Amino acid sequence: MAQKKPNSPKPPTRAPERIRSNRDLREFQRLMMQAVTRPLGPGDRMKRTWEDGRATKEVVGTFSRDNDRMSGVERLEIYNRMYWFRTLDSLYEDLPGLRAVLGERVFMRLIETYLVKVPSRSYTLRDLPSRLEEFIRANRKLTAPHTSLAADMVAFEWSQIECFDGATRPIMTPNDLADTPPAKLKMDLQPQLRLLVLRYPVDDYAMALKENGMRAEASNAVESASATSRPTKRVRRPKPKRTYLAVHRHEGSLYFKSLELASYRMLTAIREGKTLPQAVAAAGPRVSATKVQEWFTNWMHLGWFCLRK
Amino acid sequence: MPANEFNGYHDYGLGLGLRVPHYNHILEQKPVCDWFEIISESFMVDGGRPLEVLDEILEQYRVVQHGVSLYFGSTDKPDRAHLKRLKALVKRTNTPWLSDHLCWGSVDGTYSHDLLPMPYTFASAKRTAEKIKMVRDFLEVPICVENVSSYAAFHQSEMTEWEFLSEVVERADCGILLDVNNIYVSSKNHDFDPYDYLNEVPHHRVGQMHIAGHTKFEKYLLDTHDHPVLDPVWKLYDHATKLCGVTATLLEWDDKIPSFDEVHHEALKANEFIDGAKKAQQSKTADARA
Numbered sequence: 001m002a003q004k005k006p007n008s009p010k011p012p013t014r015a016p017e018r019i020r021s022n023r024d025l026r027e028f029q030r031l032m033m034q035a036v037t038r039p040l041g042p043g044d045r046m047k048r049t050w051e052d053g054r055a056t057k058e059v060v061g062t063f064s065r066d067n068d069r070m071s072g073v074e075r076l077e078i079y080n081r082m083y084w085f086r087t088l089d090s091l092y093e094d095l096p097g098l099r100a101v102l103g104e105r106v107f108m109r110l111i112e113t114y115l116v117k118v119p120s121r122s123y124t125l126r127d128l129p130s131r132l133e134e135f136i137r138a139n140r141k142l143t144a145p146h147t148s149l150a151a152d153m154v155a156f157e158w159s160q161i162e163c164f165d166g167a168t169r170p171i172m173t174p175n176d177l178a179d180t181p182p183a184k185l186k187m188d189l190q191p192q193l194r195l196l197v198l199r200y201p202v203d204d205y206a207m208a209l210k211e212n213g214m215r216a217e218a219s220n221a222v223e224s225a226s227a228t229s230r231p232t233k234r235v236r237r238p239k240p241k242r243t244y245l246a247v248h249r250h251e252g253s254l255y256f257k258s259l260e261l262a263s264y265r266m267l268t269a270i271r272e273g274k275t276l277p278q279a280v281a282a283a284g285p286r287v288s289a290t291k292v293q294e295w296f297t298n299w300m301h302l303g304w305f306c307l308r309k
Numbered sequence: 310m311p312a313n314e315f316n317g318y319h320d321y322g323l324g325l326g327l328r329v330p331h332y333n334h335i336l337e338q339k340p341v342c343d344w345f346e347i348i349s350e351s352f353m354v355d356g357g358r359p360l361e362v363l364d365e366i367l368e369q370y371r372v373v374q375h376g377v378s379l380y381f382g383s384t385d386k387p388d389r390a391h392l393k394r395l396k397a398l399v400k401r402t403n404t405p406w407l408s409d410h411l412c413w414g415s416v417d418g419t420y421s422h423d424l425l426p427m428p429y430t431f432a433s434a435k436r437t438a439e440k441i442k443m444v445r446d447f448l449e450v451p452i453c454v455e456n457v458s459s460y461a462a463f464h465q466s467e468m469t470e471w472e473f474l475s476e477v478v479e480r481a482d483c484g485i486l487l488d489v490n491n492i493y494v495s496s497k498n499h500d501f502d503p504y505d506y507l508n509e510v511p512h513h514r515v516g517q518m519h520i521a522g523h524t525k526f527e528k529y530l531l532d533t534h535d536h537p538v539l540d541p542v543w544k545l546y547d548h549a550t551k552l553c554g555v556t557a558t559l560l561e562w563d564d565k566i567p568s569f570d571e572v573h574h575e576a577l578k579a580n581e582f583i584d585g586a587k588k589a590q591q592s593k594t595a596d597a598r599a
Contacts, residue, residue, distance in 0.1 A: 009417070015464075015465065016465070017464075017465070018430075018465060019428050019430040019432050019433055019465045020430075020432050021432055022384055022432070022436050024432065025384050025428070025430075025432060025433055025436060026384040026416065028428060028465065029383065029384060029413055029416040030416055030417065032425065033416045033419065033421060036421055036423070036425065037419075037421060062464070063428070063463050063464060063465060064461050064462070064463065064464075065461075065462045065463060065464055067462070067498075067499070067500065068500075069528040069529070070528050070529065072461070074528075075460050075461040075462070075529075076461050078460040078461070078529070078531075079421075079423060079425065079460065079461065082423060083421055083422070083423060086422055086423070087422065119419045119420075120419065120420040120421075120422065121418055121419060121420065122420065123350065123378035123388075123391060123415075123420060124350050124353075124378070125422055163357075164357050164358070165354035165355060165356060165357035165358070165359055165360075166355055166356055166357065167355035167356040168356045168357075191355065191356075192355075192356060192357070249357060252357070252358045252361060
């Protein structure tokens with residue numbers, strides 16, 4: 001995984017003495033951003049030493065002023081602490097399943113490293129976990145020996161975040177089906193629907209955690225930070241089992257539904273733009289027409305289909 | 310000012326921030342409230358519950374958009390995709406004006422998710438004003454910029470915060486969302502007189518005001534929005550209302566949020582000062598006639 005920040009030149013070693021141009025302002029902001037987003041030191045204080053070995057106060061002192069109560073470093077430390085508290089809290093709230101997989105200590109080390117290596121590229125905290133699965137797979141030591149389970153859990157939790165506020169298009173009706181021959185019907189899956197193929201049954205694990213009071217509901221809106229209680233008893237990590245899942249939204253609530261390999265293939269084919277007969281064929285020769293009809297009826301009932309744009 | 314070009318000539322009263330814990334109460338009880346302020350970013354999504362709630366609110370109430378991520382002071386160019394998303398929301402809400410902060414928060418496409426203070430320089434003011442104009446031209450809605458609370462001050466600054474705010478809004482020809490609590494918090498953190506701030510900003514550009522609670526620490530004040538409004542802030546609000554006229558005002562309460570009724574009750578305390586400002590205005594008008 002490429003972890004180098006795109007378009008992120010090396011920050012300056014000191015702030016410009018005067019800001020007379022946009023370039024000066026950019027240099028100022030690069031240095032201050034580095035100071036604000038550096039990992040905290042012991043006691044959640046700003047680290048005393050800069051990356052190049054100089055004292056932090058020497059670098060920060062090129063722009064942040066003392067007052068009669070606080071040094072320039074202490075004043076900037078307020079922002080440094082707020083950055084970490086805000087971003088860590090957001091990931092902590094949004095990833096209860098990953099916390100359960102890894103335990104608090106490993107989880108915190110992982111997300112701190114993630115935020116340093118893959119800083120936010122989005123205006124919204126909602127998107128913070130968007131590249132975490134990739135990061136976990138590329139940095140296996142951070143989550144060993146539970147890397148695959150951790151990556152699956154993040155994929156599952158991120159899919160819920162995406163599904164929560166994903167788009168819904170007008171639902172395909174039986175009339176749409178009746179009006180067009182199946183081979184010509186351009187159908188699609190609802191954009192909010194997410195299909196996952198996983199090595200672990202993280203859905204069952206998440207349900208078990210929920211029953212133990214780990215989590216009341218998906219916490220994925222910007223404003224939906226909810227209190228998180230501790231599990232009442234330890235839930236065992238699941239054993240590997242190939243799992244096909246649909247994560248979907250119905251009447252404002254999130255659901256996940258186990259799929260068979262054949263039904264997963266059929267839905268994937270529809271998402272890829274295949275016609276209905278092609279999608280049925282993708283399910284494989286061993287699937288009976290009765291089974292396909294049963295699935296299809298259920299999916300229509302759940303409103304999973306729309307017409308392709 | 311009560312109704313001016315910077316708030317789309319709308320004379321709104323006392324508003325509240327629309328927050329998740331109050332959704333059910335508002336949708337079920339439909340309490341009387343002049344208007345709601347929404348955080349734009351919470352609704353810049355493709356679908357789901359946030360937009361369903363918003364649409365229900367829009368059927369009953371007036372809504373004004375307030376943002377936290379335009380970062381007018383960042384040197385990065387405005388992100389066109391972001392602006393398109395924001396404009397779609399502007400069309401949906403029909404917001405008469407839109408506000409965001411006089412701050413920066415991203416550089417080279419990396420985000421701090423914070424409202425970071427600007428160095429108060431003429432070059433920064435020029436760049437910030439250009440960006441505000443770009444955003445306003447794209448969104449086609451009046452813009453008010455909000456003064457932020459801050460904890461750091463910079464050697465590079467060439468003027469006071471209120472001079473910087475004035476410089477920016479005059480250059481951009483935009484409005485001010487005057488956050489009275491932020492002025493108070495910053496005045497304590499930077500040792501200036503908050504009344505100097507209020508007296509010196511261009512009052513005719515004030516399109517909206519914010520009031521909120523804050524928290525006192527040993528060496529500084531923190532803008533926490535988790536308390537009722539404190540007395541010194543009400544006094545500043547009183548002064549601001551007399552200077553600027555009765556202006557659309559919003560109570561911010563974003564953490565440890567109590568019941569809707571409690572938040573609303575706190576906001577309605579502003580009426581006491583609004584009545585005082587109206588009387589002052591009436592006697593001023595009478596004196597002028599005499």
